[in-house]
Amino acid sequence: MSPHRQPMAVMDRPNPFAALFQEITEIAQAALRRSAYFELRDVTCDFRGGVLTLRGRLPSYHLKQLAQTAVAEVPGVVEVDNRVEVATQRPAPGPVRDEQREMVAAH
Numbered sequence: 001m002s003p004h005r006q007p008m009a010v011m012d013r014p015n016p017f018a019a020l021f022q023e024i025t026e027i028a029q030a031a032l033r034r035s036a037y038f039e040l041r042d043v044t045c046d047f048r049g050g051v052l053t054l055r056g057r058l059p060s061y062h063l064k065q066l067a068q069t070a071v072a073e074v075p076g077v078v079e080v081d082n083r084v085e086v087a088t089q090r091p092a093p094g095p096v097r098d099e100q101r102e103m104v105a106a107h
Contacts, residue, residue: 017049020076021047021048021049022047024047024052024074024075024076024077025045025046025047025052027074027075028045028047028052028071028074028077029044029045031070031071031074032045032067032070032071034070035066035067035070037063037066039058039059039063040058040063040066040067040070042056042057042058043055043056043058043067043084044056045071047076047077050076050077050078050079051077051078051079051080051081052071052074052077052079052080052081053080053081053083054067054068054071054080054081054082054083054084055083055084056084056085057084057085057086057087058084058085058086058087059086059087059088060086060088061086064082064084064086067082067084068080068082
């Protein structure tokens with residue numbers, strides 16, 4: 001047997017830490033839900049072996065950092081892998097922008 005392959009019986013066993021990982025994930029999600037920043041409630045968490053991964057989209061880098069700070073002290077979390085995307089809204093092109101320019105020029 002190759003040194004990189006595990007016997008099938010080992011691979012089929014359930015992860016003995018799955019319940020603990022799920023509990024830590026839920027604690028992190030609760031920390032985000034308790035935040036005064038409503039946007040953080042849409043960030044999702046996944047915990048595996050000491051690393052808590054954050055995913056989702058937020059409108060600013062400030063909120064991304066707040067999400068990381070909110071979960072950093074959760075017991076069991078050694079590292080936070082912050083994969084939250086920052087998606088700023090840009091003004092719509094075309095007529096809306098032209099109207100905005102006309103309003104600014106009028107003042």
